Amino acid sequence: MSGGLAGLGRSVTLEVVAGHAGVSRQTVSNALNAPGKLRPETLRRVQESIAALGYRPDRHARSLRTRAAGALGYGLAPGGSGGLADRFLPALCHATEMSGRSLLLFTARPSREGLVAYDELLSHGVVDGFVLSHVVPGDTRHAWLAQRGVTFTSVGRIWSGEQPGPWVDADHAAGIEAAVRHLHSRGHRRIALLGCPPGPGAAEDRVVGWRRACRAIGLPDEELLLTRAVDGIAGGRAGTAQLLDASPRPTAIVAVSDDLALGAVHAITERGLRPGLDVAVSGVGDSAVCTAVRPALTTVRLPIEEMARRAVRLLDEAAVPVLESSAGLLLAPELIIRDSTPPPAAP
Amino acid sequence: MSGGLAGLGRSVTLEVVAGHAGVSRQTVSNALNAPGKLRPETLRRVQESIAALGYRPDRHARSLRTRAAGALGYGLAPGGSGGLADRFLPALCHATEMSGRSLLLFTARPSREGLVAYDELLSHGVVDGFVLSHVVPGDTRHAWLAQRGVTFTSVGRIWSGEQPGPWVDADHAAGIEAAVRHLHSRGHRRIALLGCPPGPGAAEDRVVGWRRACRAIGLPDEELLLTRAVDGIAGGRAGTAQLLDASPRPTAIVAVSDDLALGAVHAITERGLRPGLDVAVSGVGDSAVCTAVRPALTTVRLPIEEMARRAVRLLDEAAVPVLESSAGLLLAPELIIRDSTPPPAAP
């Protein structure tokens, strides 16, 4: 434990403020927690004293009394979160503060072993709710928390059975749909999908979006070209190699992640073709690599900041412990059009 | 405020444990905080009760009594932290937990206005120390905190005058030196530097490292080629264009950031030259783009995780408020060699 504030006469307490304003402690407390109970003139006098003395209620005393921590917990996977943290955390932190609480960061895997960390925080009274992200299919955290009546919101879906508790997610299918429609409007007709191995999750929802868009646009079934690859640059490269073997070759490849899209760019280049010009490419995520690579990658940008904000708002609304209610919120991603998706080259 | 734990009979208090073990509350408290004061047999009995009942001391009650929050604060810039967060935060979080505290995230700019957030946290008693990062030259936070006797560590230096408080930093000069030596060992002799506009800071330290390495290696002064550009892909592209106009052309470009290096790759390509083969390139940061681009970028990887660990350790050691002591720790970066720095092409 550290030394804390060693400085000059530290604690300005309720008592001190009361003395300064010439009222009782109770009145000062009311000025803070129930201003309506005070006569306007008294209220003003107390507020002046508070300001003059720079009084801040001690959070621990308050929490001890009210039995509310006033803090939200967010579990970070030990290894890092794969680039998401950089947009998500500042937004989550800000949203939490706007709702009048603190954000406590802690280390916990999303897997079952991670639950002990959630349990600890709860039983020490350090937090009174959680924001969950990096949800894995079949995540056990939601049921565990809901069963204990703990407030929480999920950023991302479980993708299996009933999902306990409120959640926010990006409309992944709609994002891919936007990419397909964009390519179609640019004149592309053979729009292949570079997906991930089948299984419940956001990646599969993107495959659904592609199917839906192709059908809506009226692309004949024979044109539907789909390859699945393990997410990553290497996977994208291998998957694209297969797609490029098809004849006629697709003129556009819609990848379900930026890394897959990047792999596609490399595979296209290795064939002696020009990414963008000969084969258009789009990704998902709007990661830093999109603008680093040439041609700059068209991508589906997920509404990460908005998801963070909504997650906290849902938490506020779910003041009543949510046992069965399952309010979901689907947020539209945004298509960021860059150089990798021009009109197709004349044959 | 949220509902908190609504579940079954929540609070297992000291009192309950004492009753279960057949001792007084004081004894249970001692079992936790001063086990040496108990007879071994009593200690064991109490510990069994604690385990059986799943007792966890209420943090707020404890903090109220001990006047120590048991938490560290880390201020996040509202806009995001430019890719650093993804490696730094998990490491910082883990290190904080290992030292027995919690990590509180909050929103605050590194500038002077940000100080109110630090002040708030302190006066509410929410944290008893801070870890500072994203230090800007002439950062006011250090002096402000030191003056108040607040415990803190800085990740990164102020680069101006005396720096109050302990700090950790990467040895930026040494990192660039390693890059230059590596290129030299591969046969390069015209090793240009792509730096940032002059001014105190890590970027300038990298320029120093380049100079030092060139001198140590014995490169003649006429070979020293230096251009300065605003950090970013566009800046790197413009700066490299200048470097490539020199004759004879440099065979290698050492950039002081990955983004500058990336810009260099683009500029080289636009000249019809092959990055890596015709002109070698290295960066700093080991960001995601390094492996996304072809050729994969050789880069100086900063010891972010180690810096986080050390920062917390320094904080532990600085139990006594540091007013004038200024213990600095310089950590060696690691050169990651990839495809962008092969031997020079035969002329």
Added chain:
DNA sequence: CTGAAAGCGCTTACAG
């Protein structure tokens, strides 16, 4: 609308 009082759960001198 205000004042005196109890109590949240813990730690820490202080006697035994």
Added chain:
DNA sequence: CTGAAAGCGCTTACAG
């Protein structure tokens, strides 16, 4: 080594 007591700073019924 243990037990009874005070008190950290706050909130919240409860009388006036």
